[in-house]
Amino acid sequence: MQEVRLAGCVIKDGRGRVLLLHRNTPELQQWEIPGGKLDPGEDPRSTARRELMEEMGVEVAVGQNLGTRSFVENGRTMVYTWFLARITAGEPQVLERHIHDSCRYHHVEELSTMVEQLSPNTRNFLHEIIEGNIRI
16 A cells, blocks of 8 residues: 655644644545645655645744654555644645635634544544643
């Protein structure tokens, strides 16, 4: 099975809410952690930083590695690394309108009530928080 490596950023606001993007394509409608695929030769931290600029127009300081988890999607194993990050410049906005239609901060407790609306990666992240394996 093909393996795809991805990385993204978990960004909290002053109220402890987590920033998510809403993907709205014919194939997928789901809330997801901002991030994406590693380019050849690119390290996960650089990917996370680049993807936040491309998707939301924000510069971030990438901090703690929160872990790596995998899931299967479309016959491929997706291996995703999460980083805790903070915005250093810009305001989050949707830049890739052909993929995403909204970005919003969510309380972790709120995510527990909308599991079916979350991407597999975001479900993995929520599970790790609930189990106490990740603290943000």
